[in-house]
Amino acid sequence: MDPFRRAQIILLCDLCKTAHLQSHCERCDINLCQTCVGKHLSDSSIRHKVVPYKYRKSLNYSKCPDHADELCKHYCEKCDIPVCSTCVSSSKHEGHDISDILEKLSAKTESLQKDLDELETRIYPRYEEMASDVQTEKAELETNYGELTTIADQQGEILHREITAIVNQRKSDIQEMKNKHLSTLNKNTNEITQKMAELKQIMSDLKSILKSNDVSLTSTYQSRNSEFRTLPPKVRVTVPSLSVQKINKDQLNEMFGSLSPLSINIEHGDTMKSAEAVSSPPVKPLLDEPRLTATIDTGYKYLFSVSCLSEDQVWTHGENETMKLLNLQSKLLTSIKTKSGNIPADIAVTRDGDVVYTDPNKRTLNLIKNRKIQTVITLQGWYPLTVCCTASGDLLVTMISDDETQSKVVRYSGSTEKQSIQFDDQGRPLYSSGGYINKYISENKNLDICVADRSASAVVVVNQSGKLRFRYTGHPSNTKQSFKPAGITTDSQSHILTADHVYNRIHILDQDGQFLRYIHCDLEFPHGLCVDIRDNLFVAEYNTAKAKKIQYL
Known part of the structure; x- marks a missing residue:
């Protein structure tokens, strides 16, 4: 076609057929002039979505698996699948509630966007915060256990050779507790990191679905947000204390002091409230x-x-x-x-x-x-x-x-x-x-x-x-x-x-x-x-x- 002739084609409103179109209703898939927008929106039984014509989205209807030449522009509520016009009139869907695919798409898209918003702004940041908290606690753990080791060394110098064996035993006990604490925190970190990786993948998939505007993908999407609202268990470790006493050669083992029992307190993950x-x-x-x-x-x-x-x-x-x-x-x-x-x-x-x-x-x-x-x-x-x-x-x-x-x-x-x-x-x-x-x-x-x-x-x-x-x-x-x-x-x-x-x-x-x-x-x-x-x-x-x-x- 001659590009100069094509430039002269005037796009008209689908309702009045006379005025230049300016807007597009994505819910009803029709073009509207400025005058007809108000008339179109007056039908309050439908949730219209009117956007400027140049910002309209093109819909990717899926092809009917049973009728290759037709597109699925309807939705069977009972079978929970997109269907074409021929399917609607067939005995297979007789008596079933049939809705418009655009209405179903609009509701699903809104649900997907809410899930993505919640994942990006609320759930994933909480996991990041938890991961940061664990790293901070690990650093504090190193400092605190270092202080315990120093105390043990100082007390050992006072008791000299009589308590060398006891000093070594206490240091061994401290190291064992430290290793158990670190092992527990590392396990907690791995669990959180794994969940964060899953969340990243879900958010990526949601963005792809929303960007594709694909009816089939959108209609089959199943939300997992409720699964991730319940946060992983949060590990709380309590550093043992070391009590020291004056030297008594007859009771060196008792006087050196004992470590408090190893304490690992696991707080079950909170269930985050929904955004509302x-x-x-x-x-x-x-x-x-x-x-x-x-x-x-x-x-x-x-x-x-x-x-x-x-x-x-x-x-x-x-x-x-x-x-x-x-x-x-x-x-x-x-x-x-x-x-x-x-x-x-x-x-x-x-x-x-x-x-x-x-x-x-x-x-x-x-x-x-x-x-x-x-x-x-x-x-x-x-x-x-x-x-x-x-x-x-x-x-x-x-x-x-x-x-x-x-x-x-x-x-x-x-x-x-x-x-x-x-x-x-x-x-x-x-x-x-x-x-x-x-x-x-x-x-x-x-x-x-x-x-x-x-x-x-x-x-x-x-x-x-x-x-x-x-x-x-x-x-x-x-x-x-x-x-x-x-x-x-x-x-x-x-x-x-x-x-x-x-x-x-x-x-x-x-x-x-x-x-x-x-x-x-x-x-x-x-x-x-x-x-x-x-x-x-x-x-x-x-x-x-x-x-x-x-x-x-």
């Missing part, structure tokens, strides 16, 4: 008089729980199978019915803005993503009850056994069980048995797990390892008043807030279980609780079916 959990929030004092700032009429007969999507949008569920997303003006933004038609026991919003709900009748935990419901966990022998999402993205679920004689809390990563919390150090149950939906759960900012156990008339708090920290059974001065906690939540200050529906108030505790204050605000039978990103409290009133927004910090 490490920032220190600003201090926010409690208000003397909490203020009611909004009231949402949910339209239910009875309101069970509320979960914040944002500071002005909340998910709710009541006495039927429909879950509603409402704004502060009580406007219904969307509603979704449970997959089974059963009433959900509880709902929670994930870090990604999706909704999870429990269905005790079906023994399932379900995820709502892009208005599609996926069952992620099905239990055997247990009923799932309440649920909360943790800072790391895990799910904490309270559950009760089929015969209602046992209760426990289980942590899930995806559909994999990671932790079960049921008994204290003496083997006694942490939570009450019996009842149905009488336990409510939340994770505190210090990673404590807080359960409002209504049947036990207590808030039970364990640390992230499942060890009991304390039980709160109501204000110490109110020994004659019953305490029946319902909903529970926590805020950025690590306060624990629990609903006391018998006396129409909220208890505010510090992270160690000390009572701080009540919130009243004319509440009527407060039940479910949640706190938004700005520490506004939302209270679900059971009888009035209203959700109230309260400022208390």
